[in-house]
Amino acid sequence: MNQTILEAKHINKYFEDPVRIKVLSDINFSINKGDFVSLTGKSGCGKSTLLYVLSTMDTAYEGEVFIDQALMPKSNESFLAKIRNEKIGFVFQFHYLLNEFNVLENVMLPGQKLAKYSKEEIEHRAYEKLKILDIEKLAFKKANQISGGEKQRVAIARALINDPHIIMGDEPTGNLDKKNSDKVFDIFTKLVSELNQTLLIVTHDESFAERTNRIIKMEDGKIIS
Amino acid sequence: MKKGILINIAKALLLARWRQTLVAATGVTFSIAMFITLLSFMSGLNDLLDGLILNRTPHVKLYNDIKPNVNQPVNNIAAFKDKHNFISSVKSDAARIALYNSGAIMKNLAIDNRVLGFTPRLTAQIFFNNGSTEITGALNGIDPIKEAKLFHFNEYVTSGDAINLNNESNTIILGKGLAEKLTASIGTIVQISTSTGERFQLKVIGIFQSGLKDFDDVQSYTSIKTVQKVLIKPNDYITAIDVKLKDITLAPALAKEYAKVYELDAEDIQTANSQFETGSFIRTLISYAVGITLLVVAGFGIYNILNMMIFEKMDSIAILKATGFSGTDVKSIFIYIAVSIGIFGGLVGLLFGLIISSIIDQIPFVTAALPTIKTYPINYNPNFYIIGIIFSLITTYFAGWFPARKASKIDPVIIIRGK
Ligand SMILES: Nc1ncnc2c1ncn2[C@@H]1O[C@H](COP(=O)(O)OP(=O)(O)OP(=O)(O)O)[C@@H](O)[C@H]1O
Numbered sequence: 189m190n191q192t193i194l195e196a197k198h199i200n201k202y203f204e205d206p207v208r209i210k211v212l213s214d215i216n217f218s219i220n221k222g223d224f225v226s227l228t229g230k231s232g233c234g235k236s237t238l239l240y241v242l243s244t245m246d247t248a249y250e251g252e253v254f255i256d257q258a259l260m261p262k263s264n265e266s267f268l269a270k271i272r273n274e275k276i277g278f279v280f281q282f283h284y285l286l287n288e289f290n291v292l293e294n295v296m297l298p299g300q301k302l303a304k305y306s307k308e309e310i311e312h313r314a315y316e317k318l319k320i321l322d323i324e325k326l327a328f329k330k331a332n333q334i335s336g337g338e339k340q341r342v343a344i345a346r347a348l349i350n351d352p353h354i355i356m357g358d359e360p361t362g363n364l365d366k367k368n369s370d371k372v373f374d375i376f377t378k379l380v381s382e383l384n385q386t387l388l389i390v391t392h393d394e395s396f397a398e399r400t401n402r403i404i405k406m407e408d409g410k411i412i413s
Numbered sequence: 414m415k416k417g418i419l420i421n422i423a424k425a426l427l428l429a430r431w432r433q434t435l436v437a438a439t440g441v442t443f444s445i446a447m448f449i450t451l452l453s454f455m456s457g458l459n460d461l462l463d464g465l466i467l468n469r470t471p472h473v474k475l476y477n478d479i480k481p482n483v484n485q486p487v488n489n490i491a492a493f494k495d496k497h498n499f500i501s502s503v504k505s506d507a508a509r510i511a512l513y514n515s516g517a518i519m520k521n522l523a524i525d526n527r528v529l530g531f532t533p534r535l536t537a538q539i540f541f542n543n544g545s546t547e548i549t550g551a552l553n554g555i556d557p558i559k560e561a562k563l564f565h566f567n568e569y570v571t572s573g574d575a576i577n578l579n580n581e582s583n584t585i586i587l588g589k590g591l592a593e594k595l596t597a598s599i600g601t602i603v604q605i606s607t608s609t610g611e612r613f614q615l616k617v618i619g620i621f622q623s624g625l626k627d628f629d630d631v632q633s634y635t636s637i638k639t640v641q642k643v644l645i646k647p648n649d650y651i652t653a654i655d656v657k658l659k660d661i662t663l664a665p666a667l668a669k670e671y672a673k674v675y676e677l678d679a680e681d682i683q684t685a686n687s688q689f690e691t692g693s694f695i696r697t698l699i700s701y702a703v704g705i706t707l708l709v710v711a712g713f714g715i716y717n718i719l720n721m722m723i724f725e726k727m728d729s730i731a732i733l734k735a736t737g738f739s740g741t742d743v744k745s746i747f748i749y750i751a752v753s754i755g756i757f758g759g760l761v762g763l764l765f766g767l768i769i770s771s772i773i774d775q776i777p778f779v780t781a782a783l784p785t786i787k788t789y790p791i792n793y794n795p796n797f798y799i800i801g802i803i804f805s806l807i808t809t810y811f812a813g814w815f816p817a818r819k820a821s822k823i824d825p826v827i828i829i830r831g832k
């Protein structure tokens with residue numbers, strides 16, 4: 189049951205701009221299936237940087253990242269893209285929907301890239317995800333015709349489409365008002381309790397963090413608790 | 414399935430920017446249309462100018478050249494055989510310019526399946542007596558039926574009928590310039606004299622106009638029999654055989670072969686008219702150069718528009734990459750965009766090219782030099798259309814390749830951080 193989904197071993201990262209500064213130093217932790225983890229810390233302590241490293245988008249680091257117990261390479265770009273497609277779902281502070289497509293199509297995109305199911309099936313599954321997030325009535329609206337809170341929920345639905353091992357979020361509620369961020373939080377707890385979904389969420393919001401299963405606190409590029 | 418989604422994304426991006434896309438496609442359309450029009454017109458002109466010479470020039474001409482004998486007697490004497498002998502003032506020998514055994518040669522040509530046809534000729538240098546003045550000219554004895562079939566002779570006879578050369582004896586067809594000098598028209602009797610002083614009277618039954626003034630000023634045609642009579646020669650006396658081949662490219666090889674087998678001189682069309690090849694080549698080169706230049710300009714248009722599109726769509730590219738689309742996928746998307754502009758613009762360009770060429774084809778083009786031409790010449794060679802669409806694909810592919818590569822290299826982390 190306590191299957192490790194994500195593991196970081198001795199992660200170090202430097203920025204060279206303009207002088208070499210260490211932003212992450214010797215990060216070690218692991219996340220098990222079904223964990224709802226929040227990552228907090230002062231602004232500039234390196235939370236986003238760590239999340240990008242864990243998400244395989246940033247490969248300029250030292251140390252090892254294991255996703256689903258497999259070591260992530262640092263160079264094979266298309267392999268990493270495949271990992272992100274299949275195993276990781278993302279939710280950012282900004283929603284990043286494609287305005288050329290409607291809501292349903294936006295949710296379908298990563299599914300069509302994976303191409304595990306037929307198009308009709310992906311469409312059906314996308315619709316199901318929208319239902320979980322209570323926004324199925326928006327399915328055929330253009331992505332730029334819905335509100336910010338709704339967009340964020342569409343982004344969550346998109347993150348869910350390929351049944352990822354883990355969902356990572358970088359301040360997904362940072363741009364939302366209290367009501368909407370509560371809604372997003374409720375959705376996250378629902379995902380954990382009903383689908384046994386694993387979540388790693390970066391947040392500034394103390395009250396948000398307190399309500400998660402586990403809090404990882406960072407300071408100056410180190411994990412302090 | 415996977416390709417399908419990339420094409421879908423490309424389509425969505427294209428349609429979202431349809432105005433810019435249309436501008437880019439118009440550039441391609443314009444250049445392809447120009448390319449097709451130019452090439453069709455230029456090659457129509459080439460065909461016309463080539464036809465002017467090539468249609469009536471034999472592919473291989475068999476004749477006996479007047480030249481000194483290479484086997485001078487001194488070379489046959491044993492004592493001097495291996496030496497280098499200097500002989501001065503060698504004269505051309507008085508050998509017949511007639512073809513020996515012409516009957517047998519023609520029999521062989523008739524069964525040679527590389528030969529499309531041939532026609533015997535007999536040419537005599539004569540004078541036209543016009544009152545007190547004498548005008549030099551050439552009297553060509555021909556077979557009007559074969560000449561018409563192989564060298565389009567009848568097309569250049571602007572008045573009268575060439576066939577009558579066979580039907581009526583002592584008849585002649587004059588070149589237009591020659592007829593004007595002699596103030597002769599159909600029905601006029603002209604007087605000719607040979608170098609040996611024989612005089613004949615021939616009735617004009619036709620005027621021909623080849624389009625080449627120098628030619629029309631001196632040439633005249635009659636039947637072979639008439640020339641034989643004028644020269645007082647037997648009826649197997651001919652001076653040349655004009656051969657037309659099924660494949661013109663064989664001409665140099667066959668000329669060599671015939672020269673050896675029949676022991677005579679043989680000139681091939683390529684050697685005789687090499688300057689025409691050069692002219693055609695230059696015209697074709699110009700058409701291609703202009704077409705490609707236009708396409709490159711259109712390519713820059715596409716390059717610009719894609720760059721703009723990529724700049725505007727940074728966020729979308731970042732999210733595509735974050736959700737699992739690889740750099741290669743992103744590259745494909747933008748190359749699809751470029752190439753579909755190329756295909757669409759190119760196909761419309763082909764259509765416009767066809768329309769413009771057929772309009773040019775209707776414009777009257779009347780010139781005294783070319784009696785058979787009524788409108789500007791156009792060559793509707795399907796190869797131009799194939800080349801056109803391939804060119805537009807290649808240019809748009811390369812125009813798209815650089816922006817697409819840039820898009821594929823976008824680092825999603827930088828974009829997402831930048832927000
Ligand atoms: N591209 C970069 N070049 C140089 N330094 C950078 C770069 N990106 C981030 N940094 C620095 O790295 C440190 C960590 O940044 P990071 O974005 O991870 O912080 P964070 O914890 O996410 O902060 P916040 O809560 O404000 O989002 C910061 O001090 C930042 O200035």
Ligand SMILES: [Mg+2]
Nearest residue numbers: 235236237358
């Ligand atoms: Mg951050």
